[in-house]
Amino acid sequence: MALMSRDDYIESLRGMNKRVFIMGQEVTNPVDHPLVRPSLNACAMTYELARQPEYAGLMLATSNLTGQTVNRFTHLHQSTADLVAKVKMQRLLGQMTGCCFQRCVGLDALNALDSVTYDMDQALGTRYHATFRHYLRQVQERDLVVDGAMTDAKGDRQLRPSQQADPDLFVHIVEKTSDGLVVRGAKLHQTGALNSHEIIVMPTQTLSEKERDYAVAFAVPADAPGIVMVYGRQPSDTRRLEDSQLDVGNPQFGGHEAVIILDDVFVPWERVFMAGEYAFSGLLVERFAGYHRQSYGGCKTGVGDVLIGAAQAVAQAQGTDKASHIKDKIVEMIHLNETMYACGIACSAEGQATASGTYLVNLLLANVCKLNVTRFPYEIARLAQDIAGGLLVTLPSEKDLAHPEVGPYLKKYLHSVDRYTTEERCRMLRLMENLTLGPGAAAYLTESMHGAGSPQAQRIMLARLADLEEKVRLARRLAGIEQ
Ligand code: SF4
Numbered sequence: 463m464a465l466m467s468r469d470d471y472i473e474s475l476r477g478m479n480k481r482v483f484i485m486g487q488e489v490t491n492p493v494d495h496p497l498v499r500p501s502l503n504a505c506a507m508t509y510e511l512a513r514q515p516e517y518a519g520l521m522l523a524t525s526n527l528t529g530q531t532v533n534r535f536t537h538l539h540q541s542t543a544d545l546v547a548k549v550k551m552q553r554l555l556g557q558m559t560g561c562c563f564q565r566c567v568g569l570d571a572l573n574a575l576d577s578v579t580y581d582m583d584q585a586l587g588t589r590y591h592a593t594f595r596h597y598l599r600q601v602q603e604r605d606l607v608v609d610g611a612m613t614d615a616k617g618d619r620q621l622r623p624s625q626q627a628d629p630d631l632f633v634h635i636v637e638k639t640s641d642g643l644v645v646r647g648a649k650l651h652q653t654g655a656l657n658s659h660e661i662i663v664m665p666t667q668t669l670s671e672k673e674r675d676y677a678v679a680f681a682v683p684a685d686a687p688g689i690v691m692v693y694g695r696q697p698s699d700t701r702r703l704e705d706s707q708l709d710v711g712n713p714q715f716g717g718h719e720a721v722i723i724l725d726d727v728f729v730p731w732e733r734v735f736m737a738g739e740y741a742f743s744g745l746l747v748e749r750f751a752g753y754h755r756q757s758y759g760g761c762k763t764g765v766g767d768v769l770i771g772a773a774q775a776v777a778q779a780q781g782t783d784k785a786s787h788i789k790d791k792i793v794e795m796i797h798l799n800e801t802m803y804a805c806g807i808a809c810s811a812e813g814q815a816t817a818s819g820t821y822l823v824n825l826l827l828a829n830v831c832k833l834n835v836t837r838f839p840y841e842i843a844r845l846a847q848d849i850a851g852g853l854l855v856t857l858p859s860e861k862d863l864a865h866p867e868v869g870p871y872l873k874k875y876l877h878s879v880d881r882y883t884t885e886e887r888c889r890m891l892r893l894m895e896n897l898t899l900g901p902g903a904a905a906y907l908t909e910s911m912h913g914a915g916s917p918q919a920q921r922i923m924l925a926r927l928a929d930l931e932e933k934v935r936l937a938r939r940l941a942g943i944e945q
């Protein structure tokens with residue numbers, strides 16, 4: 463068993479040589495950077511919980527490749543029970559961190575690549591599946607964080623990849639040699655890039671014959687020569703530089719996204735999983751997206767649990783928790799949150815084995831899950847803000863609360879229910895602010911909208927997968943038109 467501890471993981475990142483830019487400066491040691499550290503703490507929880515016996519059932523799995531115990535984040539799903547455990551693990555981690563813990567994208571990329579490389583080899587006589595499984599064995603044995611990079615820059619959305627004025631707006635092969643590929647382009651919105659050991663790059667859409675060079679999937683170490691990462695800003699992010707725990711709301715944890723630039727990166731053949739097989743690009747996108755749409759039924763409901771808890775705690779601290787309309791709003795939040803979870807569980811329980819043996823979620827239900835996730839967190843956040851009242855956005859800073867002159871006034875005038883201190887009330891409001899307006903909202907709201915595909919992408923899948931003709935037949939039979 464080669465499971466890393468939290469500290470092993472952090473040290474392993476320290477040993478890497480990534481090129482990282484944060485707010486206009488090249489940073490040689492992102493591990494200890496105050497803007498990055500909370501996201502590292504969140505990702506590190508995937509290691510920490512895996513070492514705790516009470517979470518072993520969710521966090522660990524037996525590898526079908528080696529028979530060894532591995533972290534579930536590197537495991538190929540071997541049953542519907544594995545798919546269900548994944549969602550439960552994600553909810554647990556969302557509850558523990560209140561943010562995006564980043565490691566699921568790679569898990570979803572690994573599972574999608576496993577079945578797609580198998581299908582591709584069967585159809586085309588290629589040898590990608592064995593290459594992929596050899597790579598995955600190393601990921602499992604070394605217990606690595608893998609980033610799944612799909613979203614290209616895309617340029618002018620009216621134009622196909624091959625029609626763009628700048629061919630680099632979609633990642634593509636610029637050279638093929640006997641040793642491997644050279645690739646160029648960029649991937650946007652890359653969750654947890656700075657905290658990853660490896661990056662798996664995949665195409666972003668279905669491609670045509672003319673776009674062979676864009677049909678490329680591979681894995682590279684996150685510090686491979688030619689890779690440059692640029693850290694993405696989040697609302698109120700510089701509060702983390704202010705030396706105030708209270709004002710940050712969720713001081714220990716947070717997510718991050720980055721732009722990953724691939725400037726003529728060399729990829730040896732033993733790390734290439736698709737190179738020109740354009741007919742399989744759509745399948746890879748569909749399966750990866752299906753897994754990641756399932757993921758949101760876990761992680762976002764875990765964060766939702768924290769937000770519902772914060773709303774209830776604020777109501778208690780302000781003396782409104784007994785009001786019938788507040789109770790009703792809390793119930794509505796629970797209903798919405800559990801509906802997303804139910805979809806995550808349902809698409810897992812209805813999953814099926816692919817030809818490679820790896821289990822895939824029910825794609826129709828996974829898309830229903832994600833479509834709900836594009837809406838419900840916004841409504842949950844709206845209700846939380848309704849319950850909180852205006853102090854959510856007018857609260858003075860921690861430094862004012864501690865100030866010798868105005869601090870006592872604030873403690874006096876912000877005091878509410880006796881059982882709770884003013885500081886407790888303020889901390890809860892700040893946590894809610896983080897989740898609904900601050901850096902946490904980047905993941906809980908906007909990422910819920912666009913991560914794993916924007917709502918229109920799910921609607922297209924629903925239209926395709928729902929078998930409308932069969933529904934028409936059912937109706938015609940009951941109406942006496944058809945036997
Ligand atoms: Fe995992 Fe959720 Fe973050 Fe995606 S958004 S990486 S599913 S925690």
Ligand code: FE
Pocket residue numbers: 653909913914
């Ligand atoms: Fe995401």
